[in-house]
Amino acid sequence: MNRPESNTKYEKNILRANGLVRVYGGVRALDGLDLEIERDKIHCIIGPNGAGKSTFFKMLMGIEKPTSGKVIFDGKDVTRLPTYARARLGMAIKFQAMQVFQELSVYQNLFIPLRRHYKPRDISGQAKSLLNQLHLEGTEEVTVGDLSHGQQQWLAIGMSLAAEPTLLLLDEPTAGMSQDETRLTSSIIQKLNHDGVTVVVIEHDMEFIRNLNSTTSVLHYGQLFAQGTFSEIEQNDEVRRIYMGTL
Amino acid sequence: MNTSSGSKLDKYLGPLNGPQTMGRRLPFWLGFLVVIALLALAPEYLRRYDIINFSNFLISGFLALSLSLIWGYCGILSLGQAAFFGIGGYAYGIVALNLLNLHGNTDVAFIAGIIVPVIFAAIIGGIMFYARLRGVYIAILMLVVSLLIGMFMRQTADPSYTLGEAYLGGMNGLRPASASAPLLPSLIFGIGDSVIELDGRSVSFYYFVLGLLTITYLGLRCLVNSSYGYILVGCRENPDRTETFGYDVRLIQLSVFCLAAAIAGLSGVLYTAWGTYIHPDGFGVGPNILVVIWVAVGGRKDLGCALIGALVLEWASLRLVSEGEIALLVLGAILVFAMLLAPRGLAITLADYFNKAELLLRARLSTGNGVSRKNEE
Ligand SMILES: Nc1ncnc2c1ncn2[C@@H]1O[C@H](COP(=O)(O)OP(=O)(O)O)[C@@H](O)[C@H]1O
Numbered sequence: 001m002n003r004p005e006s007n008t009k010y011e012k013n014i015l016r017a018n019g020l021v022r023v024y025g026g027v028r029a030l031d032g033l034d035l036e037i038e039r040d041k042i043h044c045i046i047g048p049n050g051a052g053k054s055t056f057f058k059m060l061m062g063i064e065k066p067t068s069g070k071v072i073f074d075g076k077d078v079t080r081l082p083t084y085a086r087a088r089l090g091m092a093i094k095f096q097a098m099q100v101f102q103e104l105s106v107y108q109n110l111f112i113p114l115r116r117h118y119k120p121r122d123i124s125g126q127a128k129s130l131l132n133q134l135h136l137e138g139t140e141e142v143t144v145g146d147l148s149h150g151q152q153q154w155l156a157i158g159m160s161l162a163a164e165p166t167l168l169l170l171d172e173p174t175a176g177m178s179q180d181e182t183r184l185t186s187s188i189i190q191k192l193n194h195d196g197v198t199v200v201v202i203e204h205d206m207e208f209i210r211n212l213n214s215t216t217s218v219l220h221y222g223q224l225f226a227q228g229t230f231s232e233i234e235q236n237d238e239v240r241r242i243y244m245g246t247l
Numbered sequence: 248m249n250t251s252s253g254s255k256l257d258k259y260l261g262p263l264n265g266p267q268t269m270g271r272r273l274p275f276w277l278g279f280l281v282v283i284a285l286l287a288l289a290p291e292y293l294r295r296y297d298i299i300n301f302s303n304f305l306i307s308g309f310l311a312l313s314l315s316l317i318w319g320y321c322g323i324l325s326l327g328q329a330a331f332f333g334i335g336g337y338a339y340g341i342v343a344l345n346l347l348n349l350h351g352n353t354d355v356a357f358i359a360g361i362i363v364p365v366i367f368a369a370i371i372g373g374i375m376f377y378a379r380l381r382g383v384y385i386a387i388l389m390l391v392v393s394l395l396i397g398m399f400m401r402q403t404a405d406p407s408y409t410l411g412e413a414y415l416g417g418m419n420g421l422r423p424a425s426a427s428a429p430l431l432p433s434l435i436f437g438i439g440d441s442v443i444e445l446d447g448r449s450v451s452f453y454y455f456v457l458g459l460l461t462i463t464y465l466g467l468r469c470l471v472n473s474s475y476g477y478i479l480v481g482c483r484e485n486p487d488r489t490e491t492f493g494y495d496v497r498l499i500q501l502s503v504f505c506l507a508a509a510i511a512g513l514s515g516v517l518y519t520a521w522g523t524y525i526h527p528d529g530f531g532v533g534p535n536i537l538v539v540i541w542v543a544v545g546g547r548k549d550l551g552c553a554l555i556g557a558l559v560l561e562w563a564s565l566r567l568v569s570e571g572e573i574a575l576l577v578l579g580a581i582l583v584f585a586m587l588l589a590p591r592g593l594a595i596t597l598a599d600y601f602n603k604a605e606l607l608l609r610a611r612l613s614t615g616n617g618v619s620r621k622n623e624e
Pocket residue numbers: 024025027028029047048049050051052053054055056
């Protein structure tokens with residue numbers, strides 16, 4: 001808690017997970033996971049179903065607390081901090097489950113996250129610029145339940161961006177998207193990263209990850225199984241084997 | 248923000264109107280004025296006996312508003328909302344019995360009847376929300392709290408249970424501790440040197456309650472349509488998600504829970520002043536569930552619909568009670584049917600139909616004009 005904050009700006013890794021363990025009943029969803037995320041980069045996480053990827057994100061954001069282990073964000077131990085405090089430090093997330101307010105309008109969906117950072121009179125302008133960024137222009141009055149699956153994913157990303165986070169966690173952002181939508185999502189993420197947001201993406205779509213061409217970590221049974229560039233990972237026989245086993 | 252509603256109206260009613268309340272166009276506000284006028288003129292066309300009952304219906308309205316606020320807007324279902332009503336009523340009575348002879352008015356008692364439930368809500372709510380309890384756990388815990396208070400109050404028949412001039416009185420309810428103590432009073436406001444006394448059975452008391460209810464309703468409309476209201480709705484729809492935006496959801500839940508306790512407490516104060524008695528039955532299962540029924544049948548997600556639910560059901564059950572027990576069974580059956588037919592609430596569903604019909608009519612009128620012009624050519 002009282003570690004010096006002055007050097008945080010120069011720390012190369014924006015996020016570090018040390019020996020994260022999370023036990024659900026008899027299941028060790030995370031089993032001593034060590035992972036570092038480099039600042040200002042895109043980082044992809046892959047792994048078979050049940051590998052513990054979503055659980056990892058929940059620990060990072062503090063939705064649930066780890067059984068043991070630490071989460072260090074910006075040089076600060078945030079393991080015991082509640083979710084809202086992490087958000088205020090600059091973390092944002094889009095969970096795997098669709099996390100938009102289905103019954104509300106697109107505008108209201110954006111109003112809620114934007115209101116923490118802007119005065120009411122500035123919000124409609126901010127909402128407009130977010131919607132432009134996400135290929136959702138003109139949808140303000142639409143009820144979110146009436147948007148397509150892909151549009152809802154983008155809106156969910158937009159809501160997470162409202163706070164202008166420094167670290168954005170995206171859990172399967174392209175699930176249910178068409179190929180075109182997936183490609184657009186890829187360019188949205190690259191643009192965000194270009195603007196200085198560190199992005200961690202959990203994905204299954206290999207084309208999508210190849211396209212992002214960034215450091216990729218493979219999770220397996222709650223541990224870091226392999227790490228490298230996407231082409232290294234692609235050629236790793238061990239990785240191929242664990243994917244074969246489950247697919 | 249409300250591109251679909253009349254812009255001129257929004258200019259004057261700005262903070263009252265918004266997506267968090269259903270009625271926001273001209274027909275609603277006209278209807279609202281008509282209802283207020285009918286209620287204001289009620290003493291002209293109703294018997295005194297009915298006015299006394301109407302005061303009581305309106306007092307229930309506060310309780311319905313308070314539950315709609317936490318349940319309908321913030322997603323916190325409490326099966327113990329009547330507890331704050333009871334606490335407010337007892338607090339008012341206890342303070343009034345002790346201070347009436349001293350002050351000659353019930354000003355402090357009136358305030359105590361609102362503050363004490365808030366303190367209580369802050370403690371119990373603080374524990375619940377900071378322990379991150381949710382959903383059915385809160386609902387049941389609040390019912391248990393209410394039942395426990397009721398059980399305690401019921402066994403206070405022993406004369407040792409006195410607080411100054413107030414004797415808790417067990418099942419028989421709150422009463423003076425000694426012959427020299429005053430009786431449980433109606434509202435007596437002291438402003439400067441003048442004293443305004445509002446007898447619970449009087450027309451002026453009825454007007455006071457009507458005015459207060461109108462102000463509370465309009466005030467809450469402003470609140471739920473403000474930024475705070477948006478965030479309440481965020482907490483209702485998905486508290487975890489709302490927290491990831493940087494909101495301390497526990498604090499928001501606690502704040503709205505306390506506000507609702509204040510309104511429920513006010514309801515209890517008015518009830519005690521209305522009947523000049525308060526007894527432990529109000530903490531029981533029945534009264535607690537009744538509040539939920541009013542709000543559910545009216546429509547929890549709209550303040551006005553919840554209010555209508557309380558007023559209409561209270562009126563209907565009083566009507567039916569004189570027809571005997573079987574009539575109440577009929578009412579119960581109607582309620583079950585209503586919930587099946589309109590799970591979001593009867594008033595909300597009707598308001599929805601009305602909205603759609605109005606929009607359709609408007610569309611018809613505008614295209615209808617076009618057609619008739621063409622025909623004229
Ligand atoms: N809330 C929970 N309760 C019980 N088990 C859970 C819970 N969340 C996840 N798990 C288990 O933990 C393991 C990892 O799940 P998850 O992190 O969702 O995997 P992934 O996202 O990699 O597919 C799975 O075996 C899953 O069944």
